[in-house]
Amino acid sequence: MGWKRSERLIDMTNYFIEHPNTLISLPFFSERYGAAKSSVSEDISILKDTFERQGIGKLVTIPGAAGGVKFYVKVKDELVKPFVEELCQFIENPNRLLPGGYLYMADIIGNPVLMDQVGRMLASKFAERSIDAVMTVATKGIPLAYATAKYLNVPVVIVRRDYKITEGPTVSINYVSGSSKRIQTMLLAKRSLKEGAKVLIVDDFMKAGGTINGMISLLKEFNADYEGIAVLVEANDVENRLVDEYTSIVKLQNVDVHNETITVREGNYFTKGE
């Protein structure tokens, strides 16, 4: 039984969203729907236009026998700007203030829909670069790393600060934390990252960048390299930042413990070219 166009479009939308960054051959869809290749091609051109207009993503057609079509997530800046503004206001709530000027962020990190949206934004920046894995450090960077990696269709590599028996052999390095200047250790399971891999480093928060710098050192031990660095929140007013090239969603402009005010601004996401 052949499918109606409307049914094909619904199923294909879901299929592409479930399979980002994956080459799908046209015969696959022809067989799936019992439809002529020309009908499937028309479907794809309808999808392509609507995906682009709505900031859902980009469909790229690769011609030839080994070709097909690939879906990349691609949000539109003007559609996600209001979301980032809302996020800034949400972080500015003075109830977040903890002793020592720390901010309670577990509700933000703990919101999977919000993390998914930020992951989609980050993946949009890096989707057409060749990224082999997303790297983060346990624990708070994990949700955003997964949200991003899912849209890039690459594995997540989790760096730890403590050894676990279930990791097998590990590689460890020492690094200097940027703000406290203490020597710390981080480690990564040896078999979790391939030699020469190109990695996107994702974390929830960056102050001086010591932790991210540690991850970069760890990458060197795997003969791997980073293609980009992305964080949800960057702290402002950092002397001697150890990392210079990065993408941030929001920037912690000021935390005034005395007057109990937090000021948060857009990060460099919208202004920085990639």
Next chain:
Amino acid sequence: MGWKRSERLIDMTNYFIEHPNTLISLPFFSERYGAAKSSVSEDISILKDTFERQGIGKLVTIPGAAGGVKFYVKVKDELVKPFVEELCQFIENPNRLLPGGYLYMADIIGNPVLMDQVGRMLASKFAERSIDAVMTVATKGIPLAYATAKYLNVPVVIVRRDYKITEGPTVSINYVSGSSKRIQTMLLAKRSLKEGAKVLIVDDFMKAGGTINGMISLLKEFNADYEGIAVLVEANDVENRLVDEYTSIVKLQNVDVHNETITVREGNYFTKGE
């Protein structure tokens, strides 16, 4: 400018997938597309049929002035069975064996597309129950907890084993690890869970169930309760399991260190009613 039906169906598919478990009013779609309410109703009935047939999800219409339509993720067992079989075979690879009979699982936990699929399966089981939050314990349960929570559209609550300054005031409990019989501590930020919340507990692995039992004790301190327990892998041959009601995707049937074989079977996901 009004939208064509095909364009509306594509955008609505994406919109529903992005907003699971959320009541959306028909006027919202009418305005979004400049379309008559009757056209939107027809669109929804086309979507409903295709979503159900393809195991994408369920659209439930709530009548009345405060009504609308709600999307629940709902996979079809027969469509995900081959995925679970493949997963079993994938885990059976003897290269996973680590000293002490532990298994290397970081590649499975580190695969966001795989975690997303399992999260979708678990959310399908619990989507129509009233769940307020998904709870897990750091670190390895986190990816599956987020994948599940995203489809349930509820927050994730992460229990820790060590104190972090960014959590604010915490509640801690001691519990007895089921297999090693050691006394351990777990803690949760006080403001991360509301009194009386109904929680779905998600973890990557369950042996005797000590960790999960610990989470249940912690819930009591919040006057909260669990609505379900779900794990990716359950170990077999456990004497005195501390937890009796749970859903598992796969079951570790046997780990033979001497002969270097691992036997993995389907868990109770397909056989257990909820």
